[in-house]
Amino acid sequence: xxxxxxxxxxxxxxxxxxxxxxxxxxxxxxxxxxxxxxxxxxxxxxxxxxxxxxxxxxxxxxxxxxxxxxxxxxxxxxxxxxxxxxxxxxxxxxxxxxxxxxxxxxxxxxxxxxxxxxxxxxxxxxxxxxxxxxxxxxxxxxxxxxxxxxxxxxxxxxxxxxxxxxxxxxxxxxxxxxxxxxxxxxxxxxxxxxxxxxxxxxxxxxxxxxxxxxxxxxxxxxxxxxxxxxxxxxxxxxxxxxxxxxxxxxxxxxxxxxxxxxxxxxxxxxxxxxxxxxxxxxxxxxxxxxxxxxxxxxxxxxxxxxxxxxxxxxxxxxxxxxxxx
Amino acid sequence: xxxxxxxxxxxxxxxxxxxxxxxxxxxxxxxxxxxxxxxxxxxxxxxxxxxxxxxxxxxxxxxxxxxxxxxxxxxxxxxxxxxxxxxxxxxxxxxxxxxxxxxxxxxxxxxxxxxxxxxxxxxxxxxxxxxxxxxxxxxxxxxxxxxxxxxxxxxxxxxxxxxxxxxxxxxxxxxxxxxxxxxxxxxxxxxxxxxxxxxxxxxxxxxxxxxxxxxxxxxxxxxxxxxxxxxxxxxxxxxxxxxxxxxxxxxxxxxxxxxxxxxxxxxxxxxxxxxxxxxxxxxxxxxxxxxxxxxxxxxxxxxxxxxxxxxxxxxxxxxxxxxxx
Numbered sequence: 001x002x003x004x005x006x007x008x009x010x011x012x013x014x015x016x017x018x019x020x021x022x023x024x025x026x027x028x029x030x031x032x033x034x035x036x037x038x039x040x041x042x043x044x045x046x047x048x049x050x051x052x053x054x055x056x057x058x059x060x061x062x063x064x065x066x067x068x069x070x071x072x073x074x075x076x077x078x079x080x081x082x083x084x085x086x087x088x089x090x091x092x093x094x095x096x097x098x099x100x101x102x103x104x105x106x107x108x109x110x111x112x113x114x115x116x117x118x119x120x121x122x123x124x125x126x127x128x129x130x131x132x133x134x135x136x137x138x139x140x141x142x143x144x145x146x147x148x149x150x151x152x153x154x155x156x157x158x159x160x161x162x163x164x165x166x167x168x169x170x171x172x173x174x175x176x177x178x179x180x181x182x183x184x185x186x187x188x189x190x191x192x193x194x195x196x197x198x199x200x201x202x203x204x205x206x207x208x209x210x211x212x213x214x215x216x217x218x219x220x221x222x223x224x225x226x227x228x229x230x231x232x233x234x235x236x237x238x239x240x241x242x243x244x245x246x247x248x249x250x251x252x253x254x255x256x257x258x259x260x261x262x263x264x265x266x267x268x269x270x271x272x273x274x275x276x277x278x279x280x281x282x283x284x285x286x287x288x289x290x291x292x293x294x295x296x297x298x299x300x301x302x303x304x305x306x307x308x309x310x311x312x313x314x315x316x317x318x319x320x321x322x323x324x325x
Numbered sequence: 326x327x328x329x330x331x332x333x334x335x336x337x338x339x340x341x342x343x344x345x346x347x348x349x350x351x352x353x354x355x356x357x358x359x360x361x362x363x364x365x366x367x368x369x370x371x372x373x374x375x376x377x378x379x380x381x382x383x384x385x386x387x388x389x390x391x392x393x394x395x396x397x398x399x400x401x402x403x404x405x406x407x408x409x410x411x412x413x414x415x416x417x418x419x420x421x422x423x424x425x426x427x428x429x430x431x432x433x434x435x436x437x438x439x440x441x442x443x444x445x446x447x448x449x450x451x452x453x454x455x456x457x458x459x460x461x462x463x464x465x466x467x468x469x470x471x472x473x474x475x476x477x478x479x480x481x482x483x484x485x486x487x488x489x490x491x492x493x494x495x496x497x498x499x500x501x502x503x504x505x506x507x508x509x510x511x512x513x514x515x516x517x518x519x520x521x522x523x524x525x526x527x528x529x530x531x532x533x534x535x536x537x538x539x540x541x542x543x544x545x546x547x548x549x550x551x552x553x554x555x556x557x558x559x560x561x562x563x564x565x566x567x568x569x570x571x572x573x574x575x576x577x578x579x580x581x582x583x584x585x586x587x588x589x590x591x592x593x594x595x596x597x598x599x600x601x602x603x604x605x606x607x608x609x610x611x612x613x614x615x616x617x618x619x620x621x622x623x624x625x626x627x628x629x630x631x632x633x634x635x636x637x638x639x640x641x642x643x644x645x646x647x648x649x650x
Contacts, residue, residue: 041634054631134635141631264629271635272625276616278639283608291601300597304589306379306466309366310459310596314603 008039015146016047023119023146030138031123041138047145055087055144055151058250059166061191062155062175067201071175071237071246072154076112078247079150087119087148089139091132091155091165119148122156134277136165137270167194168270170263171253173246175199176215178207192218195230197249203234203242228256290321333364340471341372348444348471355463356448366463372470380412380469380476383575384491386516387480387500392526395562396500397479401437402565403572404475412444412473414464416457416480416490444473447481459602461490462595492519493595495588496578498571500524501540503532517543520555522574528559528567553581615646 006014006022008029014022029036060068060075072088079086112118123135140151155166166172174195192215200211212232219230231249235242257263290296299313331339331347333354339347354361383400385393397413404411437443448460465476480491491497499520517540525536537557544555556574560567582588615621624638 038634038636041636045628045631045634045637138635267629268622268626271628272616272621274635275621275625275628275638275642276612278635279612279615279642280609282639282643283612284605287601287604287608290604291597296597296600297593300600301593303596303600304592306370309363309370310463310599310603311363311366312370313600314607317600317604318607 008036009043012040012043012047012142012145015142018116018147020116020119023142024121026142027121027123027139030142031135033135037135037138040142044138044141044145055140055149056254057140057151057153057169057171059169059172059194060152060154060175061166061172061194062199062201063177066175066177067237068154068175069156071173071199071201071235071243072152073112074235074237074240074243075152075247076118077240078244080112080115080117084150085117085148086150086152087143088121088152088154089136089143090120090122091136091153119143119146132165133168134274134281137168137274168273170257170266171196171250173197173199173250175201176211177202178205178211196228196253197246198230198232199242199246200232200234201237204236204239208234227260228253228262286321290317295320333361334368337365337368337372337467337470340467343441343472345441345444348467349446351467352446352448352464355467356460358460362460362463365467369463369466369470380465380474381579382465382476382478382494382496384494384497384519385477385479385500386491386497386519387524387526388502391500391502392562393479393500394481396498396524396526396560396568396571397477398437399560399562399565399568400477400572401443403569405437405440405442409475410442410473411475411477412468413446413477413479414461414468415445415447416461416478444468444471457490458493459599459606462493462599493598495582495591496521496575498522498524498575500526501536502527503530503536521553521578522571523555523557524567524571525557525559526562529561533559552585553578553587611646615642620645 006025008026011022011026011029015026026040029040031037058075060072062068069090072090076086076088112120121139123132123139136153140153143151153166153169172194174191174197176198178200198215198219200208200215202208212234215232219232233242233245233249235246237243254263257266296317299308299316302308303310303313331350333351336347336351336354340351351365354365356362385397385400387393394415397415401411401413437445446464448457448464461478465478468476478491478494497519499516499522501523503525523540523544525533525540527533537559540557544557558567558570558574560571562568579588582591621642624633624641627633628635628638
């Protein structure tokens with residue numbers, strides 16, 4: 001007998017009730033986007049309403065090989081030792097050339113596979129507009145409604161999108177290593193702008209003090225705004241050393257933001273970005289229809305011949321579809 | 326006395342006349358996008374019209390460290406030995422974590438720095454929608470109008486965008502190396518779909534024959550459509566070995582496509598993609614205005630509180646801005 005497909009709403013109810021398989025399926029819907037993702041979003045807003053069941057998000061980003069995944073796994077241990085529930089959203093790379101690191105990371109996360117208070121999920125970029133940037137915050141809301149009040153957003157990849165997603169969190173942890181001007185790289189990449197907490201991981205290697213001093217200089221030069229000054233912590237995540245201190249810093253940052261009202265402001269700004277992305281995505285959907293007709297094919301041929309330029313062609317199609325309001 | 330700023334049209338005239346500084350400035354306008362890029366596009370279409378001054382583009386892509394830049398430099402030597410002019414468009418990574426490879430690549434290209442018949446240009450992704458995917462084809466048209474009838478589009482980065490841009494060329498060369506399942510990686514990354522010519526570079530290392538055999542199997546399994554079967558060539562680009570053969574294969578692919586009409590079809594399809602991207606970009610510009618008002622700020626606060634979902638908020642703003650046609 002065929003089983004009736006569960007609706008997004010039913011799946012969410014299951015997830016809220018603690019069913020992990022339902023939770024996984026809801027997150028797949030969110031990842032895929034479109035109508036079902038939308039239905040999930042509406043249901044989540046209904047579930048959240050008034051109950052305040054939302055996750056506090058901690059982004060973990062940094063250069064490849066910095067030990068982000070090991071630190072994430074060690075942070076899970078710290079959170080679990082406090083008796084709290086935690087989810088990990090691992091943002092996968094968009095690069096087609098990834099080696100074997102991801103599998104290894106996931107296997108390591110397997111230490112927590114039998115723990116019902118831990119949920120680990122990878123999300124891949126889909127290449128389509130706003131894909132991950134739209135899906136990740138929704139996934140966080142889903143996890144919050146399912147009772148995971150801490151969500152660690154770990155970037156596996158090194159692309160701009162992954163870094164952006166990690167920066168779109170309540171507290172952003174940037175991981176660097178001792179050696180070869182990592183601090184300077186971080187500064188160039190704009191990571192000092194998004195960092196709320198700095199971690200010098202692999203601190204048992206030579207150069208940890210120098211890396212910390214470099215970072216401190218970069219921070220002084222950048223002249224951090226606001227009252228929070230990003231602390232710089234040293235860890236050896238493979239042995240769990242210093243990891244409790246990182247979590248302490250995250251909690252202090254949370255408390256400071258909650259007291260100052262900065263957290264609400266930050267979340268409003270993120271919500272505004274999210275809406276803007278969705279507006280853009282909806283407009284782009286319309287562009288598919290606009291560029292599908294016979295005239296569009298003629299214009300493409302004209303551009304290919306060099307008879308006209310693509311901007312002029314685009315404008316003609318836009319004007320034909322709907323005049324500017 | 327202040328010098329009047331040259332118009333995009335004047336700069337293009339200079340570039341067409343052989344002035345390299347003007348050419349560089351035109352390409353900067355194209356890279357930056359917006360109104361000036363548009364003026365360049367219109368002027369280029371005017372310059373191209375009827376004169377057929379367009380470049381044949383050769384994409385060069387593959388995994389990091391495969392030797393793409395060395396192969397590109399060696400191909401320049403081959404083209405120059407034939408007395409032809411050639412430009413290189415090096416598509417830079419979008420990753421903020423790039424090491425020192427780019428500088429090294431550019432220095433190597435410096436072998437050709439004094440040759441007026443060679444022009445090398447890096448283009449960076451700007452992160453904004455369609456940035457590089459829109460700018461690269463326009464840059465190719467500019468280079469063609471400036472008399473560079475061969476343009477090698479080399480990807481420096483490993484992101485999806487860079488691979489896409491390299492695939493959006495008249496002939497796409499995919500570079501792999503002997504060892505550790507590179508052929509399988511290439512297949513997984515969809516590179517076998519875009520490859521017109523395969524190169525096993527660093528063929529002096531062990532495993533070159535196996536890499537070639539692996540690739541052949543992947544190609545057989547994928548069942549290439551059309552009459553062209555991608556050849557697999559071995560090179561040791563650092564010593565120039567096998568590079569002339571790669572160029573022969575590129576020229577054969579060009580001749581075959583020109584004879585079959587496949588080239589025109591390919592270029593029409595690319596022009597259609599380009600128009601679609603620009604339509605999308607123009608629609609996104611409108612989204613900025615849509616999400617700027619007081620009501621947008623209220624909706625962001627409501628989403629942040631969990632009172633509504635971002636899709637519903639986006640729809641309300643879209644409906645207020647302009648009803649669906």
